Structures are given as C-alpha cells and as structure tokens.
Amino acid sequence: MSNGFETLAIHAGQEPDPVTGAVVPPIYATSTYKQDGVGGLRSGYEYSRSANPTRTALEECVAAIEGGVRGLAFASGLAAEDALLRALCAPGDHVLIPGDAYGGTYRLFAKVLSRWGLEYDPVPLGDPDAVRAAVRPSTKIIWVETPTNPLLGIADIAALAGIAHDAGALLVVDNTFASPYLQQPLALGADIVVHSTTKYLGGHSDVVGGALIVRDRGLGEELAYHQNAMGAVAGPFDAWLTLRGIKTLGVRMDRHCDNAERVAELLLAHPKVTQVLYPGLDGHPGHEVAAKQMRRFGGMISFRVAGGEEEAVALCGRTRLFTLGESLGGVESLIEHPGRMTHASAAGSPLEVPADLVRLSVGIETVDDLLADLTEALG
Numbered sequence: 204m205s206n207g208f209e210t211l212a213i214h215a216g217q218e219p220d221p222v223t224g225a226v227v228p229p230i231y232a233t234s235t236y237k238q239d240g241v242g243g244l245r246s247g248y249e250y251s252r253s254a255n256p257t258r259t260a261l262e263e264c265v266a267a268i269e270g271g272v273r274g275l276a277f278a279s280g281l282a283a284e285d286a287l288l289r290a291l292c293a294p295g296d297h298v299l300i301p302g303d304a305y306g307g308t309y310r311l312f313a314k315v316l317s318r319w320g321l322e323y324d325p326v327p328l329g330d331p332d333a334v335r336a337a338v339r340p341s342t343k344i345i346w347v348e349t350p351t352n353p354l355l356g357i358a359d360i361a362a363l364a365g366i367a368h369d370a371g372a373l374l375v376v377d378n379t380f381a382s383p384y385l386q387q388p389l390a391l392g393a394d395i396v397v398h399s400t401t402k403y404l405g406g407h408s409d410v411v412g413g414a415l416i417v418r419d420r421g422l423g424e425e426l427a428y429h430q431n432a433m434g435a436v437a438g439p440f441d442a443w444l445t446l447r448g449i450k451t452l453g454v455r456m457d458r459h460c461d462n463a464e465r466v467a468e469l470l471l472a473h474p475k476v477t478q479v480l481y482p483g484l485d486g487h488p489g490h491e492v493a494a495k496q497m498r499r500f501g502g503m504i505s506f507r508v509a510g511g512e513e514e515a516v517a518l519c520g521r522t523r524l525f526t527l528g529e530s531l532g533g534v535e536s537l538i539e540h541p542g543r544m545t546h547a548s549a550a551g552s553p554l555e556v557p558a559d560l561v562r563l564s565v566g567i568e569t570v571d572d573l574l575a576d577l578t579e580a581l582g
C-alpha cells in the first residue's frame with residue numbers, strides 16, 4: 204500500500220522502538236557500539252560517524268518524502284553540497300550553476316572548490332537554450348535551484364534533466380526553497396536532491412543540517428562512502444530535531460503558502476514597491492513552469508523598493524514581527540537585505556544581487572498581523 208506525504212513524514216523510518224514501544228525514535232547519544240565478537244556488528248552499527256540509529260531514521264524519512272531510494276544526513280546544507288561535489292567531480296571537471304545561486308553555494312565553488320580545480324559557470328537556468336549552449340564535454344553536473352535564492356527564479360526541472368542526461372551529466376536540484384511537500388525533483392528526472400534541512404524541514408530555527416537524496420542505489424553507495432570518509436555528519440540530537448520538524452512539514456507549508464500569497468498581493472499594490480518576485484504571481488516569468496512542477500508556490504518572497512539600497516536597509520530595521528535575520532523556513536517571519544547579508548559573498552561577481560532587494564521568509568503567524576507590520580514599515 205502506498206502512503207501519502209503526511210503519512211510518510213510521520214512514519215517513514217520511525218517505527219515504535221522495539222524494546223520499549225516508544226513512538227518517537229530515541230536519541231542515540233553514543234559514539235560507539237558493543238560488537239558481538241570481532242566484526243560482529245549489531246544491525247550494522249560500529250561507530251557513529253559511519254552510522255547512528257537516530258540519523259538512520261532521519262535518512263530513511265527524507266528518502267521517503269522525496270521519493271528516493273537513499274537519503275544521507277549532514278551537519279549542514281553546505282557540508283552536503285561539498286561531499287556531493289568532491290565525491291562526483293575531479294579537478295578539471297565542470298559544473299553549471301544558477302545565475303543567481305545561493306551565496307554560500309557560490310562561495311563554495313568560487314573560493315573553495317575552484318582552488319581544487321573544479322570549474323564552474325553561472326547560467327540563467329530559466330533559459331534551456333542557454334543551458335544547452337553552456338554545456339562542455341567536461342560538464343559533470345547541472346546544479347539547479349528552483350525557486351532560486353533570493354531572486355525566486357524558476358527552472359524547468361524536467362527540461363534540464365533531459366539536457367543533463369543528453370550530455371552524460373547529472374542533474375542536482377537544491378529543493379530547499381520548495382520543500383519535498385511542494386516539489387518532487389526526482390520524479391521530474393533529477394538524479395540528486397539537496398536540502399538545507401535547517402530551513403523548512405527543521406522548520407523551527409533551532410537546528411542546522413543538510414541532506415542528499417538519490418534515486419539510484421549505486422550513486423547512493425558512492426555518496427555514503429564519501430559521507431563516512433569526509434565525516435561532516437548530522438549528530439543524533441540534530442537528526443532528532445529535524446525529524447520532529449518534518450512531522451508537521453505539510454501543515455506548515457500550507458500556512459506558509461497561504462500567508463505568502465496574501466503578502467505578495469499587499470506588496471504588489473503598494474506604491475513604494477517597484478517589483479515583487481513571487482512565482483505564484485501571474486506576471487512572474489516562471490509562473491507557468493512553477494504551476495506545472497510545484498503543488499503551490501512557497502513562503503519566500505523578494506521585492507524591490509523605491510529609494511534604493513538606503514531605503515531597503517532602513518525597511519529591514521522598521522518591521523516588528525518580521526525579524527531581521529538570516530536563514531529562512533522557520534515558523535517565524537524573517538526579513539533580510541540579501542546584498543549585505545546572505546549574498547554578501549557574491550558582491551562584485553556576476554551573481555551580485557540588486558542593492559534595493561529585500562527578502563522575506565513568510566512565517567505562519569496570523570496573516571493580518573503580518574500585513575499590518577509590513578504596511579506600517581513601508582509607510
């Protein structure tokens with residue numbers, strides 16, 4: 204019997220404890236495990252960098268909700284990205300990245316892996332012809348964010364999967380902004396899904412983590428080898444907190460989307476807002492593709508303000524309920540200035556974001572309170 208998303212989120216990898224009947228997986232706060240004779244491992248556990256039962260529960264759950272065959276949990280989203288890239292690429296290989304990639308991803312390519320010899324090119328992923336033209340014989344990965352961070356660009360996952368596979372490359376999709384509840388990249392042809400589980404999966408701004416999910420078992424084994432060899436794994440308490448967050452992902456995402464739609468309408472009508480970037484709007488250039496591949500349009504909104512950078516920065520300091528802070532995807536609403544905060548590492552690069560841009564992570568508070576807060580701050 205196949206189960207629905209919310210059922211998998213609550214039950215996958217989380218059977219009641221066979222010893223006590225506890226309905227919540229225990230936090231196995233242990234570094235090592237008693238062996239039944241030399242090499243005689245109980246359930247395959249020997250050392251918690253290699254595997255830990257709490258982390259296993261999380262890995263089984265994220266694989267199930269993304270429709271994959273193997274999930275791997277890491278200490279952060281960037282740890283997951285680094286393990287993936289060093290496992291699957293070698294010096295001299297080439298990767299295509301979004302023309303408006305997350306600043307941390309750009310920094311990983313530009314400042315860390317480029318020194319190791321990994322080449323990359325930013326490309327507008329919303330233009331399949333441009334992507335096809337940028338592919339080289341050495342291209343091993345097309346790296347996708349959809350929606351992108353922070354410009355909310357949309358890429359056609361199925362179309363890009365076709366381009367990648369025609370070139371003998373893999374399609375990697377960072378699904379952090381959408382979450383598995385709103386979008387299923389593996390079902391659309393992607394090979395690997397990346398998450399910062401810090402965001403919507405954890406959902407409460409109380410844990411940092413990352414994950415990789417694959418649809419090919421051999422690829423999963425290769426990544427698992429590097430996860431263990433490189434060692435940036437999720438600890439058991441972090442895994443437990445993330446699992447707890449995932450249980451309510453569906454109901455939280457419904458409210459995030461409800462609230463974001465109302466906020467987008469407010470911003471669209473405000474005279475001091477010059478542009479609203481939200482894929483749920485008919486005027487968004489990626490709206491039709493987003494409607495095809497997403498259940499709904501998410502809780503992230505970016506917008507540009509009259510008055511330039513000075514007004515954008517000032518606005519971030521005038522809200523009361525929208526807390527000035529980095530990150531996203533928690534139950535509380537956040538506001539930030541990408542140019543000076545999350546995307547400062549992209550300053551001066553082709554990925555530099557507009558100085559008048561403000562990004563919102565719309566939380567699950569009472570929506571009328573959020574609308575009043577923004578109206579007052581905008582003036």
